[in-house]
Amino acid sequence: MRQVDHTTREKLLTAAERLLLESGYERVSIRAVCAAAEANPAAVHYHFGSKEALVAALLQSRLGPLWESSMDGLDRSGATVAQCVAAVVDPLAELAADPIGRLHIRLLARLVLARQDLGFTARWFSLEPFVGLLLRRYPAMSEAEARTRWMLAFDLILGQFGAPLAADRVLSARTVATLCAFVTAGLSADQES
Structure with missing residues (x-):
């Protein structure tokens, strides 16, 4: 289960990075990140809690x-x-x-x-x-x-x-x-x- 969580987390980070580069911060939604990562619509909330926390995790990594x-x-x-x-x-x-x-x-x-x-x-x-x-x-x-x-x-x-x-x-x-x-x-x- 942890491997799936880690993989989903990494997919979310990668998808967010790509979408942010293409569209900018204001235009990227949590829903779009989940869809691009082919993850459950609640995955960002589960792994990070918010869009800002997702971006913070992306920057740290x-x-x-x-x-x-x-x-x-x-x-x-x-x-x-x-x-x-x-x-x-x-x-x-x-x-x-x-x-x-x-x-x-x-x-x-x-x-x-x-x-x-x-x-x-x-x-x-x-x-x-x-x-x-x-x-x-x-x-x-x-x-x-x-x-x-x-x-x-x-x-x-x-x-x-x-x-x-x-x-x-x-x-x-x-x-x-x-x-x-x-x-x-x-x-x-x-x-x-």
Whole structure:
């Protein structure tokens, strides 16, 4: 039974990804995802609970591996703030060069910027590890300040890469470097090295 559940879950994720790429978030219904996956009309609700949770699961499965290895390595190495920012931004810059990658970034931006609690379970889809990285680098900074700085950083990063009105705009290497420098400065402002 678990294998059938896993297969149905994967079919739903794959169907949702294809439909979202073809039609956009607003035009894709739960019913359409179930039909495209050849699943019971209630399958999305059973496996995910909602359209937003389906999209969150899709993003975790597709984007999570991009951050896990690089961020986990930085977490253990005592990396600089600039290295942490680059580890977040560099995969987004790579993804932005591909239509499916741009879809993932736009969906991530939509969910994160809406401040919805979607129950992300992957470690690097939460602010907590990022806050921890910043606090280890700047122990005098309060947790609330570190959280606010990272929220603003992600707002800016996702706004640049995932702006819904940006169409197929791809940021230049120079713009990405400037974005990284700007975010790094904001995260580390008024802190001693």
